[in-house]
Amino acid sequence: xxxGAGVSAESGVxxxxxxxxxxxADFKPEDLATPRAFRRNPRLVWEWYAWRRKLVAxxxxxxxxxxxxxxxxxxxxxxxxxxxVDGLHQRAxxxxxxxxxxxxxxxxxxxxDTVVSTWNETGDVPPKCTRCGGLLRPDVVWFEEAxxxxxxxxxxxxxxxxxxxLSIGTSTVVYPAASLPYEAxxxxxxxxxxxxxxxxxxxxxxxxxxxxxxxxVPELLAEIKRLRGQSGAPAKANP
Numbered sequence: 540x541x542x543g544a545g546v547s548a549e550s551g552v553x554x555x556x557x558x559x560x561x562x563x564a565d566f567k568p569e570d571l572a573t574p575r576a577f578r579r580n581p582r583l584v585w586e587w588y589a590w591r592r593k594l595v596a597x598x599x600x601x602x603x604x605x606x607x608x609x610x611x612x613x614x615x616x617x618x619x620x621x622x623x624v625d626g627l628h629q630r631a632x633x634x635x636x637x638x639x640x641x642x643x644x645x646x647x648x649x650x651x652d653t654v655v656s657t658w659n660e661t662g663d664v665p666p667k668c669t670r671c672g673g674l675l676r677p678d679v680v681w682f683e684e685a686x687x688x689x690x691x692x693x694x695x696x697x698x699x700x701x702x703x704x705l706s707i708g709t710s711t712v713v714y715p716a717a718s719l720p721y722e723a724x725x726x727x728x729x730x731x732x733x734x735x736x737x738x739x740x741x742x743x744x745x746x747x748x749x750x751x752x753x754x755x756v757p758e759l760l761a762e763i764k765r766l767r768g769q770s771g772a773p774a775k776a777n778p
Contacts, residue, residue, distance in 0.1 A: 543709025585665035600631035603752035608632035618697040645678035698722040
């Protein structure tokens with residue numbers, strides 16, 4: 540399955556572009572989320588992401604996150620691919636999460652491109668890597684950068700062989716993630732879309748629910764559990 544910003548928006552996480560408010564209203568995301576922007580003004584970029592991390596830390600997983608985490612335990616093979624960087628799926632209990640765009644709660648070295656868990660609090664903004672002295676940055680995918688190594692390959696392979704594919708809270712216009720439900724369709728999967736607004740996928744999906752994820756995903760979970768209870772045996776599925 541694929542989740543997008545709409546799922547986290549229900550928890551109160553601003554979408555990437557909606558995050559431009561308050562002190563940041565005069566900036567475009569494209570001016571802050573590129574390697575060039577970081578080289579030009581690393582303090583500005585670090586402080587913007589520190590503000591966004593604070594926003595994420597102040598919200599909780601919503602019913603859709605929680606239902607998806609429980610759904611994972613019902614199938615022998617389950618892959619959750621997300622475009623979100625807030626880590627709310629993991630906080631809800633999801634284990635098999637493929638993060639296409641990284642995770643805002645992690646930090647990595649700009650020079651070595653390796654995740655860093657600790658650093659010396661010297662007052663530097665951004666802080667520096669204790670290994671090489673390079674500047675630290677959020678472990679997210681910026682404009683002009685490639686996706687994490689292997690992430691899209693794993694997501695594509697899971698989509699191509701799945702039986703059921705859920706597209707939840709995503710506009711299905713940002714590539715390469717937007718290609719995943721079409722991979723599932725080509726593989727013969729049943730594709731279900733859950734999104735309040737129609738998307739390019741809507742007419743091709745087998746089922747399209749124009750509803751918020753928090754309203755429909757828990758109901759979908761309840762129906763799956765009811766059917767499993769009636770059958771008495773686990774169904775083969777790989778959302």
